[in-house]
Amino acid sequence: MELPLSTWMTIEIWRTALVFLRIGTTFMLLPGFGEPAVPVRVRLLTALAVAFSCAQATPNMPVEVPGAWGMVFAIAAEMVAGGLIGTIARTIVAASLMAGSVIGLNIGLANVFALGLGPDQSAAIGAAIYIGLAAALFALSGHHAVLHAIVDSYAVVPAGHFLDIAAGARAVTLAGVQSFRLAGQLAMPFLLLALAFNVSLAMMNRALPALPVFMLASPAIVAAGLYLLAATAPGLIDQGTLAWDEMLKLLY
Template sequence: MIADLPLHATAFLILFARAGAVVMLLPVFSEDAIPAQIRLFAAMGMTLGLWGFLSPTVAPFAQAKDLALAAILVPEIVVGLALGLIMRMMYQAISIAGSLISLQIGLTSAVIFDPGQSGHAPILSRFVGVAAAVVCFAMAVHHLWIGAIIKSYRLFPVGVFPNTADFADLAVRVAGNSLALGVSLAAPLLVYGIVFNVVLGLVARVAPALQVFFIAQPLNLLLGVTITAATLGAVLIAFANSLAGWMNAGWS
């Protein structure tokens, strides 16, 4: 057993190259607020948890040495980064929805630092993103992320570069689907914003001397927050179900 330890360590490294790269880009796990050391330990823990499932797949490649081992690790890292990026793009739909909701109710100026959106984001968008993470974990959507790592070895063999054209096409389709989902999740507030602004315009035409903006903005905020609170639960559940549906459709 001790004599086989170097082979097991090499096989673990090959598995870690893909699984660790995915974890580094997964939603929630990849937040900049999480220290790099914690993310590294999470990636190692994920790899250790997957060892029992995937060790027979990667073990035959543990005999590789030097350049042969590097030729295996590089494609594994590329596949892991590509998979993690695709999953992250899917998750951005809820951030898009949160930003659109903030725009409709006039909270775009209330911003907070959000590393997930590479800078500052409306505070409501950040809140919706955190709530979506809680709902996804409660509905076990993260299990599908782990399952995607396991199933990826069936579609992308160890040490083989993926077809970049296929990945590029997938990324474009996922980006389009993510944008469409984000807009559909924010649909109640989009309809509200259209109706409210049309009424506001009519009032401004009827009473041009009235300071419509100063009167309507508090009302807009009150109604917008009320509608958001009433629909947020359904929006989050719909997002989690859509995310699960994407994952099941993509890996079935």
């Protein structure tokens, strides 16, 4: 099939625009790329550069430029698909923020707040775990896996077509379930520490009612919690990276 140069350029620009819409929407939500500290212009320029690189490798691309309403339909479909990928990735990584809040509550540091990399205020411990997990994902090329997943998503959801609502809802639900399960796993050692510590304090208070147990125990629980955090931090990051690898399976 022979196409005039002007027609070929129009089709290529349309295909690149569709890829940019899906990748750009994903980058707005993706951990690391989509943080409030990263300017929107930088995110969009990065997504545009990635779109130019991936446009020729994406399957199931349209062969002609649709009309005005077809363009509106395709743009909405691509933004929904990109939003789904970004939401799933953000939901999985949000487990570190939930775990950090639970950890801070159980070791007496829940009143320490800091602005983390997430879109909202999070406890300092959760922000530290989140930053460590994001750094580990970039060091282990986890962002490359997401880019591969975006390109491979065109085999499941062709460009310009809406994804199946039931499949998308199922993927988001599974991501939420996995995020809560991961948060519970990360915070479990600190829950056990708090349980044992509080039971010990209750026994001491029962035996020595006049002893100021709370004043003596507060520094001890903070010191024990920080020591446990230092000992378990590598395992927390490792479990987060494993959950990130499992997240890619939710897209198919």
